[in-house]
Amino acid sequence: xxxxxxxxxxxxxxxxxxxxxxxxxxxxxxxxxxxxxxxxxxxxxxxxxxxxxxxxxxxxxxxxxxxxxxxxxxxxxxxxxxxxxxxxxxxxxxxxxxxxxxxxxxxxxxxxxxxxxxxxxxxxxxxxxxxxxxxxxxxxxxxxxxxxxxxxxxxxxxxxxxxxxxxxxxxxxxxxxxxxxxxxxxxxxxxxxxxxxxxxxxxxxxxxxxxxxxxxxxxxxxxxxxxxxxxxxxxxxxxxxxxxxxxxxxxxxxxxxxxxxxxxxxxxxxxxxxxxxxxxxxxxxxxxxxxxxxxxxxxxxxxxxxxxxxxxxxxxxxxxxxxxxxxxxxxxxxxxx
Ligand SMILES: Cc1ncc(COP(=O)(O)O)c(C=O)c1O
Numbered sequence: 262x263x264x265x266x267x268x269x270x271x272x273x274x275x276x277x278x279x280x281x282x283x284x285x286x287x288x289x290x291x292x293x294x295x296x297x298x299x300x301x302x303x304x305x306x307x308x309x310x311x312x313x314x315x316x317x318x319x320x321x322x323x324x325x326x327x328x329x330x331x332x333x334x335x336x337x338x339x340x341x342x343x344x345x346x347x348x349x350x351x352x353x354x355x356x357x358x359x360x361x362x363x364x365x366x367x368x369x370x371x372x373x374x375x376x377x378x379x380x381x382x383x384x385x386x387x388x389x390x391x392x393x394x395x396x397x398x399x400x401x402x403x404x405x406x407x408x409x410x411x412x413x414x415x416x417x418x419x420x421x422x423x424x425x426x427x428x429x430x431x432x433x434x435x436x437x438x439x440x441x442x443x444x445x446x447x448x449x450x451x452x453x454x455x456x457x458x459x460x461x462x463x464x465x466x467x468x469x470x471x472x473x474x475x476x477x478x479x480x481x482x483x484x485x486x487x488x489x490x491x492x493x494x495x496x497x498x499x500x501x502x503x504x505x506x507x508x509x510x511x512x513x514x515x516x517x518x519x520x521x522x523x524x525x526x527x528x529x530x531x532x533x534x535x536x537x538x539x540x541x542x543x544x545x546x547x548x549x550x551x552x553x554x555x556x557x558x559x560x561x562x563x564x565x566x567x568x569x570x571x572x573x574x575x576x577x578x579x580x581x582x583x584x585x586x587x588x589x590x591x592x593x594x595x596x597x598x
Contacts, residue, residue, distance in 0.1 A: 263372045263412075267379035270414035272544060277370045277410055281362040284392075285352050285404035293361045295369065301405060306394035308401040313447045314391030316345035319543045320506075322367050322383040322410075322597065324374045325585030330598040332385075333543075333583050335363060337506045342387055345443040350400040351389055358406070359387070366408045367597050373412045377584060380420065384413040384544070416483065416544035417465055421576060423551030423566060424465035426481065426540070428529070429455045430557045433472035434479070434501070441479075441501030448503075456482045466540065468553055470529060471499060478527040480505075484542035486527075487511065488535035489571045493521040495535075507541045507579070513591060514578050520571070529555070532562040537569030547576040 265275065276299060284291045308314035320338045323331050339360075343353040363385065367374075375381035387408045393401030417424055432455035435441025435448050452467065459467045459482075468486060469479040478497045480486050485505035487496040494515035496508055512522045532538070538550040549568035554561045568576070581587030582594065 262376070265412065267375045267381050267412070268414075270375065270379075270381045270412055271418065272384075272413045272416040273411075275373075275411050277373045277412075279366065279369050280407055280409040281366040282405060282407045283354075283358055283362060285406070290352070290355060290358055290406070293358060293365060295365060296407075301390075301407070303390075303392040303405070304394040306396060308391030308393060308395050308399075312391070312395070312398055313445065314349055314351060314401060316342060316349065316351065316389050316443060316445045318342045318385075318387040318444060320385045321543055321583070322374055322385060323583045323585070324377050324382075326377045327585060328377075329585060329596050330367065330371070330374055331583065331585055331594040331596055332363070332367070334506050334510070334593050335360075335595060337509070338387070341444060341504065341506070342389065345445055346389055348440065348443040349445060351391060351404055354389065354406050362406070362408045363387070364597055366410050370410050371598060373410065375412050381412055381414050382583075383410050385410050413544075415546065416542075417548045421547070421549065421568060421573075423549045423564065423568060424540075425463065425552045425554065426466050426468050426550055427459045427462065427464040428468045428470065428553060428555040428557075429459070430470065430475055430555075431455075434469045434482070435472065437471065437473050437501050439501060441499075442503065444503055452482050462556075464554070465548075472501060476528055478529065478532070481540045481545075484540035484545040484548065487539050487541060488527065488532070489537035489569060490535050492519070493523050494571075495523045495525070495527060497527050498524045499526070505542055507543055507546070510579060510591075510593065511541055511547070511575050514575055518571075518574065518578075535562075535564070537572050538562075538564055539572050546580065547572055
């Protein structure tokens with residue numbers, strides 16, 4: 262086991278022993294290789310550097326009480342990565358290549374998978390980047406697919422406690438028919454300035470509205486949004502948000518708990534009618550929201566200081582499945598070690 266302060270890990274990069282890589286050349290993907298380098302060597306005119314041809318994923322491996330290592334819904338991440346690749350004209354990764362690169366990197370970095378009970382996990386970051394040189398705007402003919410891993414603590418370090426977030430109206434993360442559905446760097450570049458400003462102004466993250474009308478909730482900077490209203494789990498339907506795998510899981514769990522699941526447009530004013538609100542994602546897991554301030558109008562939507570009962574139940578069930586404490590009745594996990 263690596264010598265780390267497991268229960269104090271930030272959501273940040275810590276070097277591990279290796280990563281896995283695969284190169285696309287002459288119209289096909291090669292063999293999966295193991296690399297101990299933290300650097301990549303590519304042409305200065307690579308499309309990934311100039312024209313944003315890069316896509317990534319984020320998933321986790323968890324060490325259970327039984328000592329087993331489980332991956333959570335990796336096939337959904339593979340599918341979403343292919344969706345992102347298609348969206349920006351990069352070649353899709355064959356499922357077997359993805360699986361081999363994933364299992365190899367997790368197994369080889371076993372000593373970096375945090376112990377059970379520390380609240381930490383192994384974050385897995387697949388990346389596809391256009392490495393072929395271009396000067397005119399067009400897709401590359403060469404690509405690198407790699408998977409790096411790093412042990413992480415919670416994204417919002419306060420743990421399972423309510424956060425304050427901020428609605429912005431002077432910045433958009435993605436256009437309605439733009440690239441918000443894809444997990445590509447450009448969307449995050451577009452969110453950096455408003456995200457940093459929100460933090461400076463005392464908020465954990467930004468809640469974006471639909472770019473067209475600014476009437477409906479879109480999503481948070483690094484996570485989807487959900488609300489609990491009576492017996493309903495409500496989450497935005499939008500063409501400009503990432504289709505969160507965590508949110509998809511919470512919808513299934515909510516239904517299983519007897520809640521109605523509503524995936525629809527959520528007008529901003531409806532925030533006043535919610536009993537609970539939360540942000541969800543691989544990194545955020547469920548981060549309860551205790552207030553949402555509209556930066557422009559000054560209006561504040563407040564929720565209970567402590568996480569609500571339904572958010573708490575969803576959080577416990579999700580983590581229970583991920584760490585192997587609860588039966589995996591939906592077949593979401595795969596044991597790797
Ligand atoms: C913009 C954005 N929305 C939502 C999510 C949540 O998606 P997932 O649950 O698949 O991690 C993420 C990433 O984690 C994200 O970056």
